[in-house]
Amino acid sequence: MLDLKLIRENPEKVKQGIANKNEKDRVDEILELDKHRRELIAQSEELKSKRNQVSAEIPKLKKAGQDVTEILAEMKKVSDSITELDVKLREVENQLSEILMYIPNLPHETVPVGKSSEENVEVRQWLPEGFSFEWENGKPLDHIELGKKLNILDFERGAKVSGSGFPVYKGKGATLERALINFMLDYHLQHHGYSEIFPPFLVNRDSMRGTGQLPKMEEDMYHIEKDGLYPIPTAEVPITNLHREEILNEKDLPVKYVGYSACFRREAGSYGKESKGFLRVHQFNKVEMVKFVKPETSYNELELLVKDAEDILQALKIPYRILMLCTGDLSFAAAKCYDIETWSPAENRWLEASSCSNFEDFQARRANIRFRNEQTKKLEFVHTLNGSGLATSRLMVSILENYQTPEGKVIVPPVLQKYTGFNIIG
RNA sequence: GGAGAGGUGGCAGAGUGGUUGAAUGCGGCGGUCUUGAAAACCGUUGAGGAUGCAAGUCCUCCGGGGGUUCGAAUCCCUCCCUCUCCGCCA
Numbered sequence: 001m002l003d004l005k006l007i008r009e010n011p012e013k014v015k016q017g018i019a020n021k022n023e024k025d026r027v028d029e030i031l032e033l034d035k036h037r038r039e040l041i042a043q044s045e046e047l048k049s050k051r052n053q054v055s056a057e058i059p060k061l062k063k064a065g066q067d068v069t070e071i072l073a074e075m076k077k078v079s080d081s082i083t084e085l086d087v088k089l090r091e092v093e094n095q096l097s098e099i100l101m102y103i104p105n106l107p108h109e110t111v112p113v114g115k116s117s118e119e120n121v122e123v124r125q126w127l128p129e130g131f132s133f134e135w136e137n138g139k140p141l142d143h144i145e146l147g148k149k150l151n152i153l154d155f156e157r158g159a160k161v162s163g164s165g166f167p168v169y170k171g172k173g174a175t176l177e178r179a180l181i182n183f184m185l186d187y188h189l190q191h192h193g194y195s196e197i198f199p200p201f202l203v204n205r206d207s208m209r210g211t212g213q214l215p216k217m218e219e220d221m222y223h224i225e226k227d228g229l230y231p232i233p234t235a236e237v238p239i240t241n242l243h244r245e246e247i248l249n250e251k252d253l254p255v256k257y258v259g260y261s262a263c264f265r266r267e268a269g270s271y272g273k274e275s276k277g278f279l280r281v282h283q284f285n286k287v288e289m290v291k292f293v294k295p296e297t298s299y300n301e302l303e304l305l306v307k308d309a310e311d312i313l314q315a316l317k318i319p320y321r322i323l324m325l326c327t328g329d330l331s332f333a334a335a336k337c338y339d340i341e342t343w344s345p346a347e348n349r350w351l352e353a354s355s356c357s358n359f360e361d362f363q364a365r366r367a368n369i370r371f372r373n374e375q376t377k378k379l380e381f382v383h384t385l386n387g388s389g390l391a392t393s394r395l396m397v398s399i400l401e402n403y404q405t406p407e408g409k410v411i412v413p414p415v416l417q418k419y420t421g422f423n424i425i426g
Numbered sequence: 427g428g429a430g431a432g433g434u435g436g437c438a439g440a441g442u443g444g445u446u447g448a449a450u451g452c453g454g455c456g457g458u459c460u461u462g463a464a465a466a467c468c469g470u471u472g473a474g475g476a477u478g479c480a481a482g483u484c485c486u487c488c489g490g491g492g493g494u495u496c497g498a499a500u501c502c503c504u505c506c507c508u509c510u511c512c513g514c515c516a
Contacts, residue, residue: 041476045485052485055497059444068496075496247436372436377455379473 001365002103004096008034017106020113020327026099033096040092044085051078101215105362107327108299108336114326121324123338126310128317135345137406142346143397144277147173149408150426155277165267165282167393172425176412177285179419180392180399181260184287184312188258188389192308194289197259199238202229207241210367212333212359222264235261235288236386243292244367248382250374254293254301258389261286277397279351284393290386292369295361298383299336302358305387306338309354312390316413318398319343321350335360340390342398351394356387 007014011027018025054075061068107113112121147153152173158166169177188194208214208230213221222231232238239257248255263286278284289308293301306322313320323339330337334357341350361381364370370379403411409426417423 038476041485045476048486049484051496055444058496062444072496079496249436372454377471 001100001362002106003361003365004030004034004100007031007103014106017327018104020107021104021330022115022328023104026103030096030099030103033092033099037089037092037096040085040089044082044089047078047082047085051075051082054078101209101366104332105212105330105335105359107330108358108360110299111330111336112324112326113328115328117325117329119326120329120339121326123322123324125319125321126314127319128314131319133343133345140345140401141404141408142277143344143400145346146400146404146408146410147277150410152176152425153277163282165280167278167281167283172420172422175420175422176399176416176425177392177396179412179416180395181285181287183315183416183419184389185258185260187312187315188287188289188308191311192256192258192289194256194258197235197239197242197257199232199235199242199259199261201232201238201261201264202227203232203238203241204229207237207244210241210244211237211363212366213237216332219268220266222266231264232261233265234263234286234386234388235259236290239288239290240363240369240384240386241367243369246369247379248292248369248371250294250371253371253382254291254297257290259288259290261288263391278393279397281393284391286391287389288386289389290384292364292371292382292384294371295380295383298358298360298385301383301385302336302338302356305356305385306340309340309356309387309389313340313342313353315415316395316399318395318402318413320353331355331357333357333359333362335362338387340388342395344397344401346401347397351397353394353398354388354390357385359384359386 002014007027007030011031015025015027018027054071058068058071061071112119114120141149143153144155147155150173152170154168154170155164158164158168161168185196189196202224205214205228208221213230213233221233224230238261239259242257243255263284265282267280267282289305291301291305310320310322320340320342323341325334325337325339337355337357339352340354340356342353343349344351360383363384364381369382369384371382372378373380399413400410403413405411407426409424412420412423412425414423
């Protein structure tokens with residue numbers, strides 16, 4: 001949510017930011033409602049002030065033995081007027097906040113302006129020693145072929161049990177997945193100073209609103225109507241909402257959490273070539289990092305967040321590149337975002353495995369997460385950030401494909417071997 | 427699923443129609459005392475909004491919503507949540 005004052009005072013800047021994000025601009029509508037709202041407030045408050053004044057007089061007059069019948073009758077009228085004004089005011093405020101909930105966050109000034117993912121900017125690449133984009137021994141098998149051949153992935157049975165997009169990991173594949181999750185969690189705990197959260201996988205509507213998934217992305221969410229709960233699309237939702245409606249201590253900042261969760265996404269209307277195998281699924285596993293920080297540090301924290309995710313890939317020796325998303329490709333709530341993409345030799349392209357974003361105070365405002373500034377003694381909104389550290393499904397594609405041998409076996413990345421208890425699959 | 431209790435400031439916890447935005451305690455902040463600290467004592471300490479250059483003035487807020495009343499933390503209705511006990515259960 002944007003600050004209404006910001007919109008009121010810098011409407012042109014806000015319009016530009018929204019336009020750069022390819023979103024519909026309803027700023028004029030907001031300004032109109034805001035003006036009306038303040039008129040109603042002024043009228044209502046004037047009457048309330050009068051009512052308060054007279055109400056304080058009444059007991060005194062009564063004590064003095066005066067007749068107050070006439071005053072009571074007049075105050076009844078005043079009260080009725082107040083009710084009338086407040087009803088109008090509430091309507092206006094409801095409309096206003098409804099529109100505000102659909103206004104995206106503004107891109108940071110360092111974000112390149114662009115229409116779509118085509119205009120994202122590659123920041124850097126990291127390639128393990130001896131890596132080549134040219135595959136040396138014929139054609140690499142893709143993760144689906146490997147999964148089938150090694151009997152570690154089963155997309156068909158997943159489709160039978162649940163539906164398409166619900167992959168099953170079997171045998172050493174299941175162990176490898178679990179090893180990967182544990183490795184990533186341990187790494188962030190031991191080397192990056194996070195503390196671990198194991199969050200609920202179902203959350204309520206307020207939480208979904210707090211991080212910005214609702215109301216705009218309603219169609220992309222699973223929803224358990226009977227209980228009013230939503231399966232989480234990312235651990236960002238429960239972990240960020242841990243501190244909803246809370247005031248944090250400045251000395252505790254930055255608060256850094258890392259947590260594993262399964263992630264559930266409807267991916268409505270996204271069937272097609274992008275959806276084979278692991279490339280787009282309804283359920284996947286992810287280790288998520290979430291930070292609550294002081295505003296002035298948030299862009300530095302964003303760089304550190306990316307670095308934390310990169311460390312995992314370097315330890316796994318998976319080739320990757322970092323993209324800075326352009327304004328048009330930024331998500332609804334993000335002010336700045338880096339994607340990390342890992343290399344798939346079989347697809348012969350990069351696959352998104354992580355997204356690291358700074359939301360500035362956009363989520364904090366929605367979720368009302370504040371801290372007390374020790375110097376000014378004032379409450380301020382924290383800045384929130386989160387990043388995948390990382391999502392396993394796409395990463396698994398890169399691991400299986402990059403670590404395959406000419407015989408179609410898969411070597412377990414050395415850092416994972418103590419977690420798996422075996423060092424080769426097949 | 428059944429029964430009961432309860433939701434009040436950063437926290438704990440009073441308050442049951444009219445200077446109660448709210449006693450008291452803890453915590454926080456400032457001070458006195460002290461070489462320093464602790465203790466003790468004194469003072470201070472909620473949020474949001476409207477308006478204003480500012481100082482200030484005003485309004486709202488005691489789980490959410492609605493109602494009664496000139497006036498509601500306090501009375502009524504309704505919804506939500508938390509806790510305890512019983513039942514069921516991994």
